[in-house]
Amino acid sequence: MTLSKIIAALCFLLLIAYTWPIVIPEAGRSSNTLVIYGFSILEEVVTAGILPAFQKRWKEQTGQEIRFYTSFAGSGTVMNQIRFGAPADVALFSNALDAYRLKGAGLIRHDWTASPHKGIINRTPIILIVRKGNPKGLSRFQDLERPGVGIVHPDPQTSGGALWALLAEYGAFDLPEGGSAAAAREGMLRLWKNVIVLGSSARAARTQFEMGFGDALITYEQEAVKDLTRGKFNHQVAVPDWTIYSEHPAIAIDRNVPPEKAPLVQAFLDFLWTEEAQKIFVQYGFRSITDERLDAENPYFSTVPHPFTVEAFGGWPRANADIVEGLWRNQILEEVHR
Protein backbone atom coordinates (compact mmCIF):
# COMPACT_ATOMS: atom_id res chain seq x y z
CA MET A 1 0.00 0.00 0.00
CA THR A 2 2.64 2.51 0.97
CA LEU A 3 4.83 1.40 -1.93
CA SER A 4 2.05 2.01 -4.44
CA LYS A 5 1.45 5.39 -2.81
CA ILE A 6 5.09 6.29 -3.26
CA ILE A 7 4.97 5.17 -6.89
CA ALA A 8 1.80 7.17 -7.49
CA ALA A 9 3.35 10.26 -5.93
CA LEU A 10 6.50 9.82 -8.02
CA CYS A 11 4.43 9.46 -11.19
CA PHE A 12 2.57 12.63 -10.32
CA LEU A 13 5.76 14.59 -9.65
CA LEU A 14 7.23 13.30 -12.91
CA LEU A 15 4.12 14.42 -14.76
CA ILE A 16 4.30 17.90 -13.26
CA ALA A 17 8.00 18.23 -14.04
CA TYR A 18 7.54 17.02 -17.62
CA THR A 19 4.57 19.22 -18.46
CA TRP A 20 5.87 22.30 -16.66
CA PRO A 21 7.34 23.97 -19.80
CA ILE A 22 3.82 24.24 -21.24
CA VAL A 23 3.00 27.00 -18.79
CA ILE A 24 6.05 29.10 -19.65
CA PRO A 25 5.72 30.04 -23.35
CA GLU A 26 2.16 31.20 -22.76
CA ALA A 27 3.46 33.84 -20.38
CA GLY A 28 6.38 34.98 -22.49
CA ARG A 29 4.42 36.00 -25.57
CA SER A 30 5.58 39.25 -27.10
CA SER A 31 5.39 41.18 -30.34
CA ASN A 32 8.37 39.16 -31.52
CA THR A 33 6.30 36.16 -32.40
CA LEU A 34 4.92 35.45 -35.82
CA VAL A 35 2.02 33.06 -36.28
CA ILE A 36 1.85 31.61 -39.77
CA TYR A 37 -0.92 29.40 -41.12
CA GLY A 38 -0.08 27.84 -44.46
CA PHE A 39 -1.43 25.34 -46.93
CA SER A 40 -0.12 21.81 -46.90
CA ILE A 41 2.75 21.60 -49.39
CA LEU A 42 4.42 24.75 -48.02
CA GLU A 43 5.34 23.07 -44.74
CA GLU A 44 8.93 22.06 -45.55
CA VAL A 45 9.96 25.12 -47.50
CA VAL A 46 8.54 27.49 -44.89
CA THR A 47 9.73 25.76 -41.71
CA ALA A 48 13.11 24.57 -42.99
CA GLY A 49 13.94 27.26 -45.56
CA ILE A 50 12.08 30.55 -45.35
CA LEU A 51 11.70 31.00 -41.57
CA PRO A 52 15.33 30.35 -40.63
CA ALA A 53 16.47 32.67 -43.43
CA PHE A 54 14.12 35.45 -42.35
CA GLN A 55 15.07 34.99 -38.72
CA LYS A 56 18.70 35.55 -39.67
CA ARG A 57 17.89 38.70 -41.72
CA TRP A 58 15.72 40.13 -38.94
CA LYS A 59 18.40 39.51 -36.34
CA GLU A 60 20.98 41.24 -38.54
CA GLN A 61 18.73 44.23 -39.03
CA THR A 62 17.25 44.66 -35.57
CA GLY A 63 19.18 42.39 -33.24
CA GLN A 64 15.91 40.73 -32.14
CA GLU A 65 15.03 37.06 -32.05
CA ILE A 66 11.70 36.00 -33.51
CA ARG A 67 9.74 32.98 -32.47
CA PHE A 68 7.55 31.33 -35.10
CA TYR A 69 4.40 29.30 -34.61
CA THR A 70 3.11 27.44 -37.65
CA SER A 71 0.20 25.29 -38.69
CA PHE A 72 -0.28 23.57 -42.04
CA ALA A 73 -3.38 21.95 -43.54
CA GLY A 74 -5.49 22.12 -46.68
CA SER A 75 -5.93 25.72 -47.82
CA GLY A 76 -9.70 25.66 -47.24
CA THR A 77 -9.22 24.19 -43.76
CA VAL A 78 -6.73 26.92 -42.93
CA MET A 79 -9.11 29.60 -44.22
CA ASN A 80 -11.94 28.28 -42.05
CA GLN A 81 -9.73 28.00 -38.97
CA ILE A 82 -8.73 31.64 -39.38
CA ARG A 83 -12.32 32.66 -40.03
CA PHE A 84 -13.32 30.98 -36.75
CA GLY A 85 -10.61 32.75 -34.83
CA ALA A 86 -7.26 31.01 -35.27
CA PRO A 87 -4.64 33.64 -34.34
CA ALA A 88 -2.79 33.79 -37.69
CA ASP A 89 -0.73 36.90 -38.43
CA VAL A 90 0.03 35.76 -41.95
CA ALA A 91 -1.84 33.29 -44.14
CA LEU A 92 -0.21 31.48 -47.03
CA PHE A 93 -3.04 30.24 -49.21
CA SER A 94 -3.03 27.93 -52.16
CA ASN A 95 -5.25 30.33 -54.08
CA ALA A 96 -6.67 33.83 -53.85
CA LEU A 97 -10.19 32.50 -53.38
CA ASP A 98 -9.55 31.83 -49.69
CA ALA A 99 -8.30 35.39 -49.33
CA TYR A 100 -11.47 36.73 -50.95
CA ARG A 101 -13.50 34.72 -48.44
CA LEU A 102 -11.61 36.19 -45.46
CA LYS A 103 -12.04 39.64 -46.98
CA GLY A 104 -15.76 38.97 -47.21
CA ALA A 105 -15.75 37.97 -43.52
CA GLY A 106 -13.98 41.21 -42.62
CA LEU A 107 -10.69 39.67 -41.44
CA ILE A 108 -8.66 41.15 -44.28
CA ARG A 109 -9.21 44.84 -44.83
CA HIS A 110 -6.40 45.84 -47.20
CA ASP A 111 -6.11 45.21 -50.92
CA TRP A 112 -3.49 42.47 -51.21
CA THR A 113 -3.60 42.52 -55.01
CA ALA A 114 -1.77 45.86 -54.74
CA SER A 115 1.22 43.98 -53.26
CA PRO A 116 4.03 42.93 -55.62
CA HIS A 117 2.88 40.26 -58.07
CA LYS A 118 -0.69 40.60 -56.80
CA GLY A 119 0.38 39.03 -53.52
CA ILE A 120 1.56 35.82 -55.24
CA ILE A 121 4.79 34.43 -53.76
CA ASN A 122 5.47 31.46 -56.04
CA ARG A 123 3.83 29.08 -58.48
CA THR A 124 3.85 25.51 -59.68
CA PRO A 125 1.95 23.72 -62.47
CA ILE A 126 -0.65 21.03 -61.76
CA ILE A 127 0.68 17.70 -63.07
CA LEU A 128 0.05 13.97 -62.77
CA ILE A 129 2.09 11.57 -60.69
CA VAL A 130 1.77 8.02 -62.06
CA ARG A 131 3.16 4.65 -61.04
CA LYS A 132 6.70 3.78 -62.19
CA GLY A 133 6.88 2.89 -65.90
CA ASN A 134 3.44 4.48 -66.38
CA PRO A 135 1.73 1.09 -66.96
CA LYS A 136 -1.55 2.71 -67.95
CA GLY A 137 0.05 5.24 -70.31
CA LEU A 138 -1.40 8.34 -68.63
CA SER A 139 -0.12 11.78 -69.53
CA ARG A 140 -3.00 14.13 -70.36
CA PHE A 141 -6.18 14.84 -68.41
CA GLN A 142 -8.01 13.23 -71.35
CA ASP A 143 -6.30 9.92 -70.49
CA LEU A 144 -7.83 9.98 -67.01
CA GLU A 145 -11.38 9.58 -68.28
CA ARG A 146 -10.69 6.05 -69.55
CA PRO A 147 -12.59 3.33 -67.71
CA GLY A 148 -10.51 1.43 -65.16
CA VAL A 149 -8.18 4.28 -64.26
CA GLY A 150 -8.10 5.02 -60.52
CA ILE A 151 -7.49 8.65 -59.60
CA VAL A 152 -6.36 10.04 -56.24
CA HIS A 153 -7.65 13.61 -56.03
CA PRO A 154 -7.42 16.19 -53.27
CA ASP A 155 -10.83 17.23 -51.90
CA PRO A 156 -12.08 20.52 -53.41
CA GLN A 157 -14.00 21.26 -50.21
CA THR A 158 -10.86 21.60 -48.09
CA SER A 159 -7.89 21.65 -50.44
CA GLY A 160 -6.79 24.58 -52.56
CA GLY A 161 -4.73 22.28 -54.78
CA ALA A 162 -7.95 20.47 -55.61
CA LEU A 163 -9.48 23.71 -56.86
CA TRP A 164 -6.47 24.26 -59.10
CA ALA A 165 -6.86 20.68 -60.30
CA LEU A 166 -10.49 21.38 -61.21
CA LEU A 167 -9.45 24.42 -63.28
CA ALA A 168 -6.63 22.42 -64.89
CA GLU A 169 -9.06 19.65 -65.87
CA TYR A 170 -11.58 22.13 -67.19
CA GLY A 171 -8.98 24.08 -69.17
CA ALA A 172 -7.48 20.94 -70.67
CA PHE A 173 -10.83 20.06 -72.21
CA ASP A 174 -11.97 23.60 -72.97
CA LEU A 175 -8.98 25.68 -74.08
CA PRO A 176 -7.27 23.66 -76.87
CA GLU A 177 -8.54 24.10 -80.40
CA GLY A 178 -11.75 22.12 -80.84
CA GLY A 179 -12.44 22.22 -77.11
CA SER A 180 -15.60 23.63 -75.60
CA ALA A 181 -17.44 24.10 -72.34
CA ALA A 182 -19.64 21.13 -73.26
CA ALA A 183 -16.60 18.93 -73.92
CA ALA A 184 -15.19 20.04 -70.55
CA ARG A 185 -18.39 19.05 -68.79
CA GLU A 186 -18.45 15.59 -70.40
CA GLY A 187 -14.72 15.03 -69.91
CA MET A 188 -14.73 16.07 -66.25
CA LEU A 189 -17.75 13.92 -65.55
CA ARG A 190 -16.01 10.82 -66.88
CA LEU A 191 -12.79 11.78 -65.08
CA TRP A 192 -14.61 12.25 -61.76
CA LYS A 193 -16.24 8.84 -62.08
CA ASN A 194 -12.70 7.49 -61.85
CA VAL A 195 -11.82 9.32 -58.62
CA ILE A 196 -11.39 6.65 -55.94
CA VAL A 197 -9.94 8.63 -53.01
CA LEU A 198 -10.30 12.24 -51.87
CA GLY A 199 -7.47 13.58 -49.69
CA SER A 200 -8.20 16.50 -47.35
CA SER A 201 -5.15 18.34 -48.69
CA ALA A 202 -2.71 17.94 -51.57
CA ARG A 203 -0.25 16.50 -49.07
CA ALA A 204 -2.82 14.09 -47.64
CA ALA A 205 -3.71 12.93 -51.16
CA ARG A 206 -0.02 12.31 -51.79
CA THR A 207 0.22 10.19 -48.64
CA GLN A 208 -2.74 8.14 -49.84
CA PHE A 209 -1.07 7.63 -53.23
CA GLU A 210 2.07 6.51 -51.36
CA MET A 211 -0.06 4.01 -49.44
CA GLY A 212 -0.79 2.32 -52.77
CA PHE A 213 -4.15 3.73 -53.83
CA GLY A 214 -4.82 4.59 -57.50
CA ASP A 215 -2.97 4.85 -60.82
CA ALA A 216 -2.65 8.62 -60.99
CA LEU A 217 -2.45 11.48 -58.50
CA ILE A 218 -3.42 14.95 -59.63
CA THR A 219 -1.23 17.38 -57.73
CA TYR A 220 1.36 20.17 -57.76
CA GLU A 221 4.58 19.66 -59.68
CA GLN A 222 6.35 20.78 -56.50
CA GLU A 223 5.33 17.54 -54.75
CA ALA A 224 7.38 15.56 -57.29
CA VAL A 225 10.25 18.03 -57.77
CA LYS A 226 10.93 18.27 -54.04
CA ASP A 227 11.42 14.50 -53.86
CA LEU A 228 13.35 14.31 -57.15
CA THR A 229 15.78 16.86 -55.70
CA ARG A 230 16.44 14.53 -52.80
CA GLY A 231 16.65 11.47 -55.03
CA LYS A 232 13.81 9.67 -53.29
CA PHE A 233 11.02 9.85 -55.86
CA ASN A 234 9.60 6.38 -56.53
CA HIS A 235 7.02 7.30 -59.13
CA GLN A 236 6.94 9.12 -62.44
CA VAL A 237 5.84 12.59 -63.44
CA ALA A 238 3.48 13.01 -66.39
CA VAL A 239 3.09 16.60 -67.57
CA PRO A 240 -0.20 17.27 -69.39
CA ASP A 241 0.23 19.31 -72.60
CA TRP A 242 -2.38 21.77 -71.32
CA THR A 243 -2.35 22.58 -67.61
CA ILE A 244 -2.61 25.45 -65.16
CA TYR A 245 -0.03 27.27 -63.05
CA SER A 246 -1.26 27.39 -59.48
CA GLU A 247 -0.30 30.67 -57.85
CA HIS A 248 -0.04 31.07 -54.09
CA PRO A 249 -0.72 34.35 -52.25
CA ALA A 250 0.68 35.50 -48.90
CA ILE A 251 -1.57 37.83 -46.94
CA ALA A 252 -1.50 39.61 -43.58
CA ILE A 253 -4.63 38.97 -41.50
CA ASP A 254 -5.49 42.50 -40.42
CA ARG A 255 -7.83 41.48 -37.64
CA ASN A 256 -5.07 39.59 -35.81
CA VAL A 257 -2.13 41.96 -36.33
CA PRO A 258 -1.88 44.69 -33.68
CA PRO A 259 -0.25 47.95 -34.85
CA GLU A 260 2.98 47.30 -32.95
CA LYS A 261 3.40 44.04 -34.82
CA ALA A 262 2.63 45.40 -38.30
CA PRO A 263 6.26 46.28 -39.18
CA LEU A 264 7.41 42.72 -38.45
CA VAL A 265 4.57 41.24 -40.50
CA GLN A 266 5.30 43.60 -43.39
CA ALA A 267 9.01 42.81 -43.24
CA PHE A 268 8.20 39.12 -43.41
CA LEU A 269 5.92 39.58 -46.42
CA ASP A 270 8.50 41.76 -48.19
CA PHE A 271 11.11 39.11 -47.54
CA LEU A 272 9.11 36.55 -49.50
CA TRP A 273 9.77 38.45 -52.75
CA THR A 274 13.51 38.90 -52.21
CA GLU A 275 15.86 36.93 -54.41
CA GLU A 276 17.04 35.02 -51.34
CA ALA A 277 13.52 33.75 -50.56
CA GLN A 278 12.68 33.08 -54.20
CA LYS A 279 15.83 30.96 -54.52
CA ILE A 280 14.74 28.95 -51.49
CA PHE A 281 11.34 28.34 -53.09
CA VAL A 282 13.06 27.13 -56.28
CA GLN A 283 15.31 24.88 -54.24
CA TYR A 284 12.21 23.25 -52.69
CA GLY A 285 10.49 22.76 -56.05
CA PHE A 286 8.39 25.91 -56.47
CA ARG A 287 8.87 28.16 -59.48
CA SER A 288 9.88 31.76 -58.89
CA ILE A 289 7.27 34.45 -59.39
CA THR A 290 9.76 37.32 -59.58
CA ASP A 291 12.31 36.03 -62.06
CA GLU A 292 11.95 32.98 -64.29
CA ARG A 293 15.72 32.78 -64.67
CA LEU A 294 15.97 31.61 -61.06
CA ASP A 295 14.12 28.45 -62.10
CA ALA A 296 17.23 27.32 -64.00
CA GLU A 297 18.80 26.49 -60.64
CA ASN A 298 16.53 23.47 -60.25
CA PRO A 299 17.08 20.88 -63.01
CA TYR A 300 13.92 18.92 -62.21
CA PHE A 301 11.30 21.33 -63.55
CA SER A 302 9.40 20.03 -66.59
CA THR A 303 8.37 22.05 -69.61
CA VAL A 304 4.65 22.65 -69.95
CA PRO A 305 3.76 23.07 -73.68
CA HIS A 306 0.58 25.08 -73.14
CA PRO A 307 0.40 26.57 -69.66
CA PHE A 308 -2.48 28.80 -68.59
CA THR A 309 -3.45 30.71 -65.43
CA VAL A 310 -6.69 31.47 -63.63
CA GLU A 311 -6.94 34.59 -65.80
CA ALA A 312 -8.02 32.28 -68.66
CA PHE A 313 -11.30 31.96 -66.74
CA GLY A 314 -11.59 35.61 -65.70
CA GLY A 315 -9.90 35.44 -62.27
CA TRP A 316 -10.79 33.47 -59.12
CA PRO A 317 -14.20 34.87 -58.17
CA ARG A 318 -15.55 34.08 -61.65
CA ALA A 319 -13.73 30.76 -62.06
CA ASN A 320 -15.14 29.70 -58.69
CA ALA A 321 -18.70 30.62 -59.63
CA ASP A 322 -18.55 29.06 -63.10
CA ILE A 323 -16.34 26.02 -62.73
CA VAL A 324 -16.04 25.05 -59.05
CA GLU A 325 -19.58 25.82 -57.89
CA GLY A 326 -21.54 25.92 -61.15
CA LEU A 327 -20.05 22.91 -62.85
CA TRP A 328 -18.24 20.74 -60.33
CA ARG A 329 -20.42 21.03 -57.22
CA ASN A 330 -23.82 21.49 -58.82
CA GLN A 331 -23.51 19.17 -61.80
CA ILE A 332 -20.57 16.77 -61.72
CA LEU A 333 -20.68 15.89 -58.02
CA GLU A 334 -24.44 15.32 -58.28
CA GLU A 335 -24.15 13.04 -61.30
CA VAL A 336 -21.14 11.08 -60.05
CA HIS A 337 -23.02 10.10 -56.90
CA ARG A 338 -26.11 9.03 -58.86
Next chain:
Amino acid sequence: MNNTLSLPRVRLRLPWRGMLISILFLILFPLLIMPIGAIFVFATRDGLSRFIHALTGEGAQFALRLSLFVAMITSLLNSILGTLTAYIFANYRFPAKRPLGILINLPVAIPTVVVGTSLLLLWGPIGLVGRYFDPLGFRPMFAIGGILLAHVFVTFPYMLGAVKPVLDELEVTYEEAAYTMGAGRLKTFWYVILPSLRGALFTGTLLTFAHSLGEFGATVMVSGNLRLRTQTAPLYIFSQFEAGNIEAANAVAAVLAILSFIIFFVLLHVTEREQPDEA
Protein backbone atom coordinates in the same frame (compact mmCIF):
# COMPACT_ATOMS: atom_id res chain seq x y z
CA MET B 1 -18.37 -9.82 -11.49
CA ASN B 2 -18.13 -11.98 -8.34
CA ASN B 3 -21.73 -13.01 -8.68
CA THR B 4 -21.24 -14.43 -12.10
CA LEU B 5 -18.22 -16.33 -10.88
CA SER B 6 -20.10 -17.95 -8.04
CA LEU B 7 -22.84 -19.26 -10.31
CA PRO B 8 -22.66 -23.00 -10.98
CA ARG B 9 -20.92 -23.27 -14.29
CA VAL B 10 -22.51 -25.35 -16.97
CA ARG B 11 -19.94 -26.22 -19.54
CA LEU B 12 -21.36 -27.12 -22.91
CA ARG B 13 -19.39 -29.93 -24.40
CA LEU B 14 -19.59 -28.89 -28.00
CA PRO B 15 -17.78 -31.17 -30.38
CA TRP B 16 -16.21 -28.22 -32.21
CA ARG B 17 -14.91 -26.48 -29.09
CA GLY B 18 -11.35 -26.38 -30.38
CA MET B 19 -12.48 -25.03 -33.70
CA LEU B 20 -14.59 -22.28 -32.09
CA ILE B 21 -11.66 -21.13 -29.99
CA SER B 22 -9.40 -21.10 -33.03
CA ILE B 23 -11.95 -19.05 -34.97
CA LEU B 24 -12.15 -16.57 -32.10
CA PHE B 25 -8.39 -16.18 -32.16
CA LEU B 26 -8.41 -15.85 -35.94
CA ILE B 27 -10.92 -13.02 -35.69
CA LEU B 28 -9.39 -11.23 -32.69
CA PHE B 29 -5.85 -11.42 -33.95
CA PRO B 30 -6.26 -9.16 -37.02
CA LEU B 31 -9.04 -7.19 -35.36
CA LEU B 32 -7.39 -6.18 -32.09
CA ILE B 33 -3.91 -7.49 -31.63
CA MET B 34 -2.25 -6.95 -35.01
CA PRO B 35 -3.12 -3.23 -35.40
CA ILE B 36 -1.61 -2.43 -32.01
CA GLY B 37 1.36 -4.60 -32.87
CA ALA B 38 1.84 -2.72 -36.16
CA ILE B 39 2.56 0.52 -34.28
CA PHE B 40 5.40 -1.09 -32.39
CA VAL B 41 6.74 -3.01 -35.37
CA PHE B 42 6.88 0.22 -37.39
CA ALA B 43 8.30 2.16 -34.47
CA THR B 44 11.31 -0.11 -34.07
CA ARG B 45 11.74 -1.17 -37.71
CA ASP B 46 14.34 1.44 -38.58
CA GLY B 47 16.18 1.03 -35.31
CA LEU B 48 15.61 2.44 -31.88
CA SER B 49 17.73 5.53 -32.49
CA ARG B 50 15.41 6.68 -35.29
CA PHE B 51 12.48 6.13 -32.96
CA ILE B 52 14.10 8.16 -30.18
CA HIS B 53 15.07 10.84 -32.67
CA ALA B 54 11.48 11.14 -33.91
CA LEU B 55 10.26 11.30 -30.34
CA THR B 56 12.67 13.93 -29.05
CA GLY B 57 11.87 16.44 -31.79
CA GLU B 58 10.60 19.79 -30.55
CA GLY B 59 7.13 19.30 -32.05
CA ALA B 60 6.66 15.80 -30.65
CA GLN B 61 7.87 16.77 -27.19
CA PHE B 62 5.61 19.78 -27.05
CA ALA B 63 2.61 17.79 -28.24
CA LEU B 64 3.14 15.12 -25.57
CA ARG B 65 3.68 17.71 -22.85
CA LEU B 66 0.58 19.61 -23.88
CA SER B 67 -1.55 16.47 -23.95
CA LEU B 68 -0.38 15.36 -20.50
CA PHE B 69 -0.85 18.88 -19.15
CA VAL B 70 -4.37 19.15 -20.54
CA ALA B 71 -5.24 15.67 -19.28
CA MET B 72 -4.02 16.63 -15.81
CA ILE B 73 -5.99 19.88 -15.64
CA THR B 74 -9.05 18.21 -17.13
CA SER B 75 -8.91 15.47 -14.49
CA LEU B 76 -8.52 18.05 -11.75
CA LEU B 77 -11.42 20.19 -12.97
CA ASN B 78 -13.68 17.22 -13.48
CA SER B 79 -12.88 15.66 -10.13
CA ILE B 80 -14.10 18.86 -8.48
CA LEU B 81 -17.02 19.38 -10.84
CA GLY B 82 -17.98 15.70 -10.92
CA THR B 83 -17.87 15.29 -7.13
CA LEU B 84 -19.91 18.44 -6.63
CA THR B 85 -22.51 17.29 -9.14
CA ALA B 86 -22.70 13.80 -7.67
CA TYR B 87 -22.99 15.22 -4.13
CA ILE B 88 -25.83 17.53 -5.12
CA PHE B 89 -27.63 14.77 -6.95
CA ALA B 90 -27.26 12.37 -4.02
CA ASN B 91 -28.38 14.81 -1.32
CA TYR B 92 -30.74 17.41 -2.64
CA ARG B 93 -34.02 17.61 -4.41
CA PHE B 94 -34.59 20.41 -6.86
CA PRO B 95 -36.74 21.14 -9.88
CA ALA B 96 -35.68 19.67 -13.22
CA LYS B 97 -33.44 17.17 -11.44
CA ARG B 98 -34.39 14.30 -13.71
CA PRO B 99 -33.88 16.02 -17.07
CA LEU B 100 -30.64 17.50 -15.78
CA GLY B 101 -29.51 14.04 -14.68
CA ILE B 102 -30.01 12.80 -18.21
CA LEU B 103 -28.34 15.83 -19.71
CA ILE B 104 -25.11 15.53 -17.73
CA ASN B 105 -24.56 12.03 -19.04
CA LEU B 106 -25.17 13.06 -22.62
CA PRO B 107 -21.51 13.69 -23.51
CA VAL B 108 -21.00 9.90 -23.61
CA ALA B 109 -23.29 9.70 -26.61
CA ILE B 110 -22.55 12.92 -28.50
CA PRO B 111 -19.94 12.57 -31.26
CA THR B 112 -16.88 14.49 -30.17
CA VAL B 113 -16.72 16.38 -33.48
CA VAL B 114 -20.16 17.73 -32.70
CA VAL B 115 -18.89 18.94 -29.32
CA GLY B 116 -16.05 20.77 -31.07
CA THR B 117 -18.40 22.33 -33.61
CA SER B 118 -20.85 23.48 -30.97
CA LEU B 119 -18.09 25.04 -28.86
CA LEU B 120 -16.89 26.96 -31.91
CA LEU B 121 -20.39 28.13 -32.68
CA LEU B 122 -20.74 29.31 -29.09
CA TRP B 123 -17.32 30.73 -28.20
CA GLY B 124 -15.78 31.43 -31.61
CA PRO B 125 -15.40 35.03 -32.78
CA ILE B 126 -18.63 34.77 -34.77
CA GLY B 127 -20.28 32.50 -32.20
CA LEU B 128 -23.40 33.19 -30.17
CA VAL B 129 -21.54 34.33 -27.06
CA GLY B 130 -18.04 34.68 -28.46
CA ARG B 131 -18.92 37.64 -30.65
CA TYR B 132 -19.50 39.79 -27.55
CA PHE B 133 -16.24 38.71 -25.90
CA ASP B 134 -14.14 38.94 -29.03
CA PRO B 135 -13.75 42.76 -29.00
CA LEU B 136 -12.62 42.51 -25.36
CA GLY B 137 -9.77 40.27 -26.42
CA PHE B 138 -11.23 37.18 -24.72
CA ARG B 139 -10.79 34.41 -27.28
CA PRO B 140 -10.93 30.97 -25.72
CA MET B 141 -11.10 29.08 -28.99
CA PHE B 142 -7.88 28.11 -30.79
CA ALA B 143 -6.06 28.37 -27.47
CA ILE B 144 -5.36 25.99 -24.59
CA GLY B 145 -8.51 27.28 -22.89
CA GLY B 146 -10.60 26.02 -25.78
CA ILE B 147 -8.96 22.60 -25.62
CA LEU B 148 -9.70 22.44 -21.88
CA LEU B 149 -13.35 23.40 -22.43
CA ALA B 150 -13.71 20.65 -25.01
CA HIS B 151 -12.00 18.04 -22.82
CA VAL B 152 -13.96 18.89 -19.68
CA PHE B 153 -17.15 18.56 -21.73
CA VAL B 154 -16.22 15.29 -23.39
CA THR B 155 -14.88 13.57 -20.25
CA PHE B 156 -17.43 14.93 -17.76
CA PRO B 157 -19.47 11.71 -17.39
CA TYR B 158 -16.46 9.54 -16.53
CA MET B 159 -15.72 11.17 -13.18
CA LEU B 160 -19.40 11.49 -12.41
CA GLY B 161 -20.00 7.85 -13.29
CA ALA B 162 -17.26 6.75 -10.89
CA VAL B 163 -18.20 8.97 -7.95
CA LYS B 164 -21.98 9.01 -8.07
CA PRO B 165 -22.70 5.34 -7.27
CA VAL B 166 -20.50 5.57 -4.15
CA LEU B 167 -22.16 8.75 -2.94
CA ASP B 168 -25.61 7.31 -3.65
CA GLU B 169 -24.91 4.32 -1.45
CA LEU B 170 -23.06 6.15 1.30
CA GLU B 171 -24.97 5.69 4.55
CA VAL B 172 -26.54 8.95 5.61
CA THR B 173 -26.04 7.83 9.19
CA TYR B 174 -22.28 8.39 9.02
CA GLU B 175 -22.84 11.92 7.88
CA GLU B 176 -25.48 12.52 10.55
CA ALA B 177 -23.24 11.01 13.20
CA ALA B 178 -20.53 13.41 12.22
CA TYR B 179 -22.90 16.35 12.53
CA THR B 180 -24.18 15.25 15.93
CA MET B 181 -20.60 14.99 17.15
CA GLY B 182 -20.28 18.64 16.26
CA ALA B 183 -18.40 18.49 13.00
CA GLY B 184 -19.10 21.26 10.53
CA ARG B 185 -20.19 20.66 6.96
CA LEU B 186 -16.72 21.15 5.58
CA LYS B 187 -15.17 18.97 8.22
CA THR B 188 -17.71 16.25 7.58
CA PHE B 189 -17.04 16.38 3.89
CA TRP B 190 -13.29 16.28 4.40
CA TYR B 191 -13.14 13.54 7.06
CA VAL B 192 -16.19 11.42 6.32
CA ILE B 193 -17.26 11.71 2.72
CA LEU B 194 -14.00 12.28 0.92
CA PRO B 195 -12.14 9.25 2.38
CA SER B 196 -14.91 6.93 1.21
CA LEU B 197 -14.64 8.46 -2.25
CA ARG B 198 -10.92 7.86 -2.58
CA GLY B 199 -11.16 4.77 -4.74
CA ALA B 200 -13.86 6.22 -6.96
CA LEU B 201 -11.95 9.48 -7.41
CA PHE B 202 -8.85 7.56 -8.38
CA THR B 203 -10.72 5.43 -10.93
CA GLY B 204 -12.53 8.47 -12.30
CA THR B 205 -9.30 10.43 -12.57
CA LEU B 206 -7.59 7.66 -14.52
CA LEU B 207 -10.55 7.26 -16.87
CA THR B 208 -10.75 11.01 -17.45
CA PHE B 209 -7.01 11.24 -17.91
CA ALA B 210 -6.96 8.44 -20.47
CA HIS B 211 -9.83 9.85 -22.47
CA SER B 212 -8.41 13.36 -22.42
CA LEU B 213 -5.01 12.08 -23.52
CA GLY B 214 -6.47 10.52 -26.63
CA GLU B 215 -9.21 13.05 -27.40
CA PHE B 216 -9.20 13.96 -31.08
CA GLY B 217 -12.60 14.84 -32.55
CA ALA B 218 -13.42 17.86 -30.41
CA THR B 219 -9.81 19.00 -30.10
CA VAL B 220 -9.20 19.13 -33.85
CA MET B 221 -12.09 21.57 -34.17
CA VAL B 222 -11.20 23.99 -31.36
CA SER B 223 -7.41 23.91 -31.06
CA GLY B 224 -6.26 25.50 -34.31
CA ASN B 225 -3.58 22.79 -34.55
CA LEU B 226 -0.79 25.30 -34.02
CA ARG B 227 2.59 23.60 -33.74
CA LEU B 228 4.33 24.31 -30.41
CA ARG B 229 1.26 26.08 -29.08
CA THR B 230 -2.01 24.21 -29.40
CA GLN B 231 -1.09 20.94 -31.12
CA THR B 232 -1.86 18.01 -28.81
CA ALA B 233 -0.35 14.55 -29.26
CA PRO B 234 -3.28 13.06 -31.23
CA LEU B 235 -3.31 16.10 -33.53
CA TYR B 236 0.42 15.79 -33.97
CA ILE B 237 -0.01 12.17 -35.02
CA PHE B 238 -2.73 13.08 -37.51
CA SER B 239 -0.85 16.06 -38.99
CA GLN B 240 2.41 14.21 -39.32
CA PHE B 241 0.72 11.23 -40.89
CA GLU B 242 -1.13 13.43 -43.37
CA ALA B 243 2.11 15.16 -44.24
CA GLY B 244 3.68 11.77 -44.95
CA ASN B 245 6.02 11.81 -41.91
CA ILE B 246 4.95 8.38 -40.81
CA GLU B 247 7.94 7.86 -38.52
CA ALA B 248 7.18 10.96 -36.49
CA ALA B 249 3.49 10.12 -36.29
CA ASN B 250 4.21 6.58 -35.28
CA ALA B 251 6.68 7.40 -32.53
CA VAL B 252 4.14 9.53 -30.69
CA ALA B 253 1.41 6.97 -31.38
CA ALA B 254 3.54 4.32 -29.71
CA VAL B 255 3.99 6.49 -26.62
CA LEU B 256 0.26 7.16 -26.36
CA ALA B 257 -0.40 3.44 -26.73
CA ILE B 258 2.05 2.60 -23.93
CA LEU B 259 0.59 5.28 -21.65
CA SER B 260 -2.91 3.95 -22.23
CA PHE B 261 -1.74 0.40 -21.49
CA ILE B 262 -0.26 1.57 -18.20
CA ILE B 263 -3.43 3.41 -17.22
CA PHE B 264 -5.51 0.42 -18.23
CA PHE B 265 -3.50 -2.04 -16.14
CA VAL B 266 -3.47 0.26 -13.12
CA LEU B 267 -7.26 0.52 -13.42
CA LEU B 268 -7.56 -3.23 -13.72
CA HIS B 269 -5.34 -3.72 -10.69
CA VAL B 270 -7.25 -1.20 -8.58
CA THR B 271 -10.73 -2.47 -9.44
CA GLU B 272 -9.73 -6.09 -8.86
CA ARG B 273 -8.30 -5.21 -5.48
CA GLU B 274 -11.36 -3.27 -4.42
CA GLN B 275 -13.89 -5.75 -5.68
CA PRO B 276 -13.67 -8.29 -2.79
CA ASP B 277 -14.06 -5.59 -0.11
CA GLU B 278 -17.38 -4.50 -1.53
CA ALA B 279 -18.80 -7.98 -1.88
